[in-house]
Amino acid sequence: MDADRTVSSGRFGLTQALGMGAFLAVMVGFAFIADSYHLFQLTMVVAYAVAVLGLTLLTGYTGQISLGQGAFFAIGSYSTAILMANYDWPYWATLPVAAAVSALVGFLIGFPALRLGGLYLALTTFALAVSVPQILKVNALSDFTGGVQGLTMDKAEAPFGLPLTGDQWIYLFSLGVGCLMFLLAWNLTRGRTGRAMMAVREQAVAAEAMGVGLAALKIRTFAVSAMITGIGGALSAIAVQFVAPDSFNFFLSITLFVGLVVGGVDSIPGALFGGAFIEFIPNIANDISKAAPGAIYGAILIGFMFALPRGVGGGVMAMLRRARRRPLPEVR
């Protein structure tokens, strides 16, 4: 990326804490003022943001490119849907399973692809994303996956007799899980592991010389990234109450990739912006024409690569720094 990438300082001052608290208060507040359709949209923003967050760790911090993150979104969604629809599990209990299954598949795909450098992960995940809808449609599994028709689940209700509608509760539940994931990612990146991840991104050879086990770190990061994206998928399945193979096509993976680039590849708050972008831009674009979402996504992707390679998140950070008259430290 740019020469001005920085190792995040990891300090968490009073201003940040206040800003974060205010932001959370606003997000929680939405639960009580928005109508059910907008609450559903906000829930999807959270789900997509969590999915993009997985990519942020992998691509932004570790520098490995996945073009098939939609596959893990699908795996998370289907894990939740299968457990809820076929085995009557409560929605909240499916999340750990969705996380574990996604992480396992991530590990299995990452193992062959990440021992090697370069574009092998991008190629393998591309192949995974293109084949996932076919795998989900297979007849042999249709008792399990619902085949082409997909699966329908019951709506989640607020527990303990809380005076909340189902939509409000699902939104708040997703928001809680989302916060947990963002906290996890933030914690992971600011410590020793985070520094190792960034070292791999900037200079793999130097990182190895300093004692970072390249393959192990990359494979583990990919598994964590798959897990987080899988949880995003599970949240979306709970909100939509329906899964079908064709909603997890290759375009979903590309959409997540675009969300990552727009939000800022190495910006954790940027993932939230990416999630909002994914949820709202296609709605606007579809009003123009059927071809418009693809064209707009493509043009935005190329435009960002040329003009704002660190995305909105990176751009905002740079502006804040400039405002504080603190120059960006030179890295290279």
Added chain:
Amino acid sequence: MNGLLHQIASGIASGAIYASVALALVMIYQATHHVNFAQGEMATLSTFVALTLIHAGVPFWGAFVLTILLSFALGVVVERILMRPMMNAPVLSSVGVFIGLLLVINALDGWIFGFTIKSFPSPFHAAHPLLGGYVSPHEIGETGLTVVVLTLVWLFFRYTTLGLAMRAAAYNPVSARLCGVRVNRMLGLGWGLAAAIGAAAGIMVAPVVFLDPNMMSGILLYAFAGALLGGIDSPLGAVIGGFVVGVLENLFGAYVVGTELKLTVALMIIVAVLLARPAGLFGRAVQSRV
């Protein structure tokens, strides 16, 4: 037995298409170490152009040649405008641009030519069944034409000064430039050539799979598998890999996993190659110097 022969024959026919696209991918990879994810969409766009020309009354082979020339120009323009500024950019930027290009071309195809599936005329006809009816006339013609194209490409690289210069530019840009090779111009030429090969593959496959904006997405995946199987830095390997993937895909589709899982065969091949022989059958193992 008859069924098996039939599967192998049509596997070779589709393998010819994968081999062409794989060769186009490897040519660009060798020169720039970029994998062109938009290769398939560029070929689809070319095929739409060819269909438009045919509908406008141009005879098939005239439209074929015209489309090849236009695609060559498209490749050169894409290299000049989008890829040259990205030459030294990190890998994420180039992948981003390729994916962006894929989306834009796909959307343009749908916007200009429509999303409906269109039939595409085949130039190859026969009065009576050939080779005992195991293969259709189109399969024979298509395979033959692809082999001719691939041979021409090989002759060009092997026996012409320009081909030598292009190989030099891809193999060692710095030394090539010191010897007076115009490396940037060679890169542009390479892109044009890759786009032209892709266009030929698109026109040849369209009568079989029918034409719509997403025609090439599966084919691109098999081409990736073929390129990896043959070795991503070996043009000959990519061609052989493409044919092998075509046959494997058909055999697995017919006898093992069923046609509904055919795309998964590509994924399995990619994973198997990466596990067993990452450099591919004909590639060199990568050694990086610190």
